[in-house]
Amino acid sequence: MLKLEAEKEFIKHISQHELMLYKVCRVYAYNDADRQDLFQEIVIQLWKAYPKFNGDSKISTWLYRVALNTAISGLRKKKNLIRSYEPASMPEPAGEHDPQYSEEERLQQLYYAIEQLNAVEKAIVMLYMEDRSYEEMEDILGLSQGNLRVKMNRIKEKLRQLTKNY
Amino acid sequence: MELDDLKQTWNQNQSTKPLNTDIMELIQHKSYGPLAALKKAFRKQIVLMAIIPAYFIILNVDNPDALLNNVILWSYIAFCLGVIIFSYYNYRIVNKMEGMDHMVKVNLEQQVDLLEKRMKWKKTALMFALIFFILLIEIVPYFQHYRMLDKWHSLPAAIRYLVYAGLFVLQYFANTFVNERRYGRHLKYLKELVKEMQ
Numbered sequence: 001m002l003k004l005e006a007e008k009e010f011i012k013h014i015s016q017h018e019l020m021l022y023k024v025c026r027v028y029a030y031n032d033a034d035r036q037d038l039f040q041e042i043v044i045q046l047w048k049a050y051p052k053f054n055g056d057s058k059i060s061t062w063l064y065r066v067a068l069n070t071a072i073s074g075l076r077k078k079k080n081l082i083r084s085y086e087p088a089s090m091p092e093p094a095g096e097h098d099p100q101y102s103e104e105e106r107l108q109q110l111y112y113a114i115e116q117l118n119a120v121e122k123a124i125v126m127l128y129m130e131d132r133s134y135e136e137m138e139d140i141l142g143l144s145q146g147n148l149r150v151k152m153n154r155i156k157e158k159l160r161q162l163t164k165n166y
Numbered sequence: 167m168e169l170d171d172l173k174q175t176w177n178q179n180q181s182t183k184p185l186n187t188d189i190m191e192l193i194q195h196k197s198y199g200p201l202a203a204l205k206k207a208f209r210k211q212i213v214l215m216a217i218i219p220a221y222f223i224i225l226n227v228d229n230p231d232a233l234l235n236n237v238i239l240w241s242y243i244a245f246c247l248g249v250i251i252f253s254y255y256n257y258r259i260v261n262k263m264e265g266m267d268h269m270v271k272v273n274l275e276q277q278v279d280l281l282e283k284r285m286k287w288k289k290t291a292l293m294f295a296l297i298f299f300i301l302l303i304e305i306v307p308y309f310q311h312y313r314m315l316d317k318w319h320s321l322p323a324a325i326r327y328l329v330y331a332g333l334f335v336l337q338y339f340a341n342t343f344v345n346e347r348r349y350g351r352h353l354k355y356l357k358e359l360v361k362e363m364q
Contacts, residue, residue, distance in 0.1 A: 007190065069273045118358070129169065
């Protein structure tokens with residue numbers, strides 16, 4: 001009975017934040033199969049960690065921690081032992097002044113640029129884009145707010161360089 | 167391209183949905199994370215270290231006197247027990263780490279520490295085990311006679327010591343190779359991330 005209630009509550013929490021989980025998968029995995037594997041792994045890790053969740057932090061903070069830890073630690077394919085993801089190559093530029101160049105396309109270019117960042121930078125930029133406060137980012141990543149601000153500025157510059165042709 | 171200009175689009179974007187989002191079905195699957203891999207390795211080690219001595223005991227069960235007085239076998243069982251205890255201790259640590267709900271930096275540091283300690287302990291334990299068994303092979307024939315050991319002792323001491331030295335070198339390189347193949351790349355990746363977080 002208790003297990004059933006816990007399962008229901010767990011599903012409710014996941015459903016409320018599923019978009020955030022999809023974005024973690026989008027940022028850290030580069031094809032549908034890898035995204036599915038990563039999503040499955042995140043859900044398993046969340047379920048394992050769920051009994052330890054005591055509400056000390058916000059549910060979103062807790063979800064981000066588990067999801068990012070899982071994504072950053074990488075997945076192990078059955079025969080390849082432990083492996084880390086390799087990003088795809090940057091697509092051909094479309095031209096920022098092209099009238100057809102929509103917000104959606106710019107977002108896709110941003111995703112490709114993010115692929116070139118390392119795993120920690122990806123986490124920082126993702127939390128920034130999700131409009132998380134520096135205080136919450138500190139609570140998720142374990143980096144001081146000052147350090148996060150410095151890193152964020154560097155990442156912005158890096159992304160600017162990576163997308164300057166777009 | 168300015169990040170802040172894209173924030174709204176980012177938050178409105180539905181992102182690619184994985185094919186299977188059935189939570190209850192997904193949690194029935196087994197984990198393929200690095201911690202699950204370590205847990206599996208420890209479990210395998212425990213089972214193997216329990217099966218091999220059991221096999222030798224069963225093999226000699228018809229001759230209980232010889233079994234009880236077999237110094238080499240009991241030394242080997244003691245060694246296996248040590249490995250089982252060490253593996254179980256590590257297994258529990260990894261089990262506690264699973265779920266990964268710590269801050270990302272803490273989690274990465276824990277994983278690096280665990281892997282480094284495991285590799286260091288394994289290296290030391292294997293070295294001591296080899297020294298222990300070499301001493302055993304050298305000393306036992308003075309008290310008990312085994313056909314194989316007597317044959318081995320009929321060889322000149324210089325050849326025996328040369329083989330022992332060869333075993334040390336082989337063990338060192340084999341262990342380094344296995345560690346590098348299994349955990350080296352991942353450990354390097356984790357260390358780079360920890361450095362990045364300083």
